[in-house]
Amino acid sequence: MAGNTGTPGATVAGRMLALLGAFDAAHRALTLxxxxxxxxxxxxxxxxLVGELAEWGALTRRPSGEYVVGRRLWDLGLLAPVQSGLREVASPFMHDLYAATLATVHLAVRDGTRVLYVERLAGHASVPVVSQVGSRLPMHATGVGKVLLAYAPEEVRAAVxxxxxxxxxxxxxxxGRLRAQLRRVHREGYAETSEEMSLGAASLAVPVRTANGSVVAALGMVVPSLKGVRPRLVAGLQVAAQGIRRSFH
Incomplete structure (x- = not known):
């Protein structure tokens, strides 16, 4: 059970962490x-304790009475060195991509066996996009997820x-088909999806590397269709990813 620290002698901090740990991908909203x-x-x-957490902003109470993770926790999480550094470095390159394509552009990292979206620029095209900043989606059904899955440890791939x-x-x-796609990520440098996460939407994504070559994130975009635009969009993504890599210190 998530966050199970309700044992005798547990500290107040431990009990609060247990409450926050009660939330996971399958339990995003919980009653008291x-x-x-x-x-x-x-x-x-x-x-x-839930009252104190809600007062501080770590939890938010919905009109239905259920509690969800509060915005303040997300704001705090963005201060983590990896995410804050990535967002700051990637931001100008993401804006360049958006200006050139008017497509939805997003930056994502791996969070366990899910893909976590840490930045997103909404496109002008009427395309169904389910990703939001802070959302966690399946790795095998998203372009950025497939990129991150291709470079994930073997135990993560096995779990997915x-x-x-x-x-x-x-x-x-x-x-078998998914493994072939992951091999292509290594071979050709990008991943793609077609209506795998939401109908009427296709995506492309490329790895984002640090200066030492480690893959720390994925940069992707969502468009209505890849027909006739794949080479241009892949090239744009790869140029942006290379720019991000050069900007890492």
């Missing part, structure tokens, strides 16, 4: 009772391949 159960805390204790959920009728859930 659910928070108490998932953190193994007495309901009265959970009530008091064990749960290839079908998001749309076009999501690739056959392990």
């Amino acid at each position: 009772t659910e928070l108490a159960q998932r953190s193994a805390l007495p309901l009265t204790t959970a009530y008091r 391949f064990a749960d290839l959920t079908r998001v749309t009728p076009y999501t690739i859930t056959q392990p």
Whole structure:
């Protein structure tokens, strides 16, 4: 169970962390009772601590009575050196891409077996885009996710391949096809999707490397179709990724 530290002698900080740890990708909104159960805390204790967390901004209470992670935690997370540094370095190159294509451009990192979107510029085209800053999506169904999966440790790939959920009728859930795509990322330097995460949307993504060559993020864009534009968009993404790499110190 997530955040289970409701043992005798647990500190106040430990109990608060247990409450925050109750949230995960499958439990984004929780009632007070659910928070108490998932953190193994007495309901009265959970009530008091959840109130303090909500007052500080770590949690937000919806009109329905459920609690979700608050904006203040996200703002705090952006101060982490990797994410804040990436966003600052990548920002001008993302704006250049957006200006040249008017497409949705996003920057993402791996968070366990999910892809975490840390920056996003919304495009003008009417394309269904499900990514938001702070959202976590399946790695196997997104362009940026496939790039990050291609360079992930073997244990991460094994965990992802064990749960290839079908998001749309076009999501690739056959392990052999997905492995072939990951090999292409290494060979050709980019990944693509076509209506795998949302119908009516295609995506392209390339790896973002640090100065020493390590892949730390993926840079991608979402467009209505890749027909006739793939080479130009891939080239633009790769130029931007190279610019980000040169800007790392």
